[in-house]
Amino acid sequence: MATENFHILTTSTFSDRLLNWFDQHGRKDLPWQQQPTPYHVWLSEIMLQQTQVSTVIPYYQRFTDRYADIASLAKASIEDVLALWTGLGYYARARNLHKAAVIMTNEHDAKMPNTIEQLIALPGVGRSTAGAIMALAHHQNYPILDGNVKRVLTRYDGISGWPGKKVIENQLWKRAEQLLPKHRIANYIQAQMDLGATVCTRSKPKCNKCPLQSDCHAFLRDIPQNYPSPRSKKIIPTRQINWLVAQLPTKEVLLQQRANTGIWGGLWSFPELNSIENIDHICMNQFNLETTKIVTQTHFRHVLSHFKLDIHPHLVSCSIDSNYITENKNFSWYKIQDALQLGLPAPVKTFLISLQ
Ligand code: SF4
Incomplete structure (x- = not known):
């Protein structure tokens, strides 16, 4: 099931409000923001998949202390990489990170590629991670669609249906593209992540602090908890x-x-x-x-x-x-x-x- 009604709203209104909010309340002191090189953005984005910022920070710091760039990561043994990853979970991420570093060293002169197609071709890099690298590191206008953005958009637009379902995901990608600003793409993408992580949280969203409140579908009906729709329950063996x-x-x-x-x-x-x-x-x-x-x-x-x-x-x-x-x-x-x-x-x- 999809939408009830989309807001008649200009792109700049949504993004300008978000950017204004970011200027006052956004996070600007995260370690990977201090060196937003393609390598650091990529590493942080992979670590942040399914994992909270506070958990990631010490791992990120240890990792970048040990492997300062793509070439040094490619030279490392997979055992050493996995050892540094211990406790962060989802170990396929570490294996893919290492494989991708080897590929980039062999095929891209130990640099992150700067096209979305080449990024998506790397192991472990999906469309959202590639979009984040394009926006945060290369300042190119690409959307992201991580868990935070899915939550904000489904609430803001009142989009029902599990966001993991292809038809809903496509709808969200389209919406994320429509809402992109024409300027300050890196700040905008960071603002989306920050709003989802600190204001439009999974439980008890702080709608009274949200810049999107005035025309948020879920807030106006007092039903933020209804979004995003959960996956149909299946028994976990x-x-x-x-x-x-x-x-x-x-x-x-x-x-x-x-x-x-x-x-x-x-x-x-x-x-x-x-x-x-x-x-x-x-x-x-x-x-x-x-x-x-x-x-x-x-x-x-x-x-x-x-x-x-x-x-x-x-x-x-x-x-x-x-x-x-x-x-x-x-x-x-x-x-x-x-x-x-x-x-x-x-x-x-x-x-x-x-x-x-
Ligand atoms: S008003 Fe509330 S539900 Fe709507 S986007 Fe903001 S925090 Fe989320």
């Missing part, structure tokens, strides 16, 4: 996994580097047990490890975007190392302090910390 948390008398723990594809691709995790019957036999048959004690820990839940994981850790004390482990490069024993420097899924990191 729950998977059960069993971790083998093997530990030597020296307290080193056994970790396995996961395959590059699938959940937590390329990260280090505890080996998973297909069965919990006779864990001591599995340890011997599969890893050639002799066990002295097995304690099953309380299970805990970790929620991912498409499913939930119920994680059952089994703490297994082992007497000595085995040839199988030393000869298999996907497995390694780590002191907990050293393991915490690796690229780890968030629940693995949390569990390792609890073992200290």
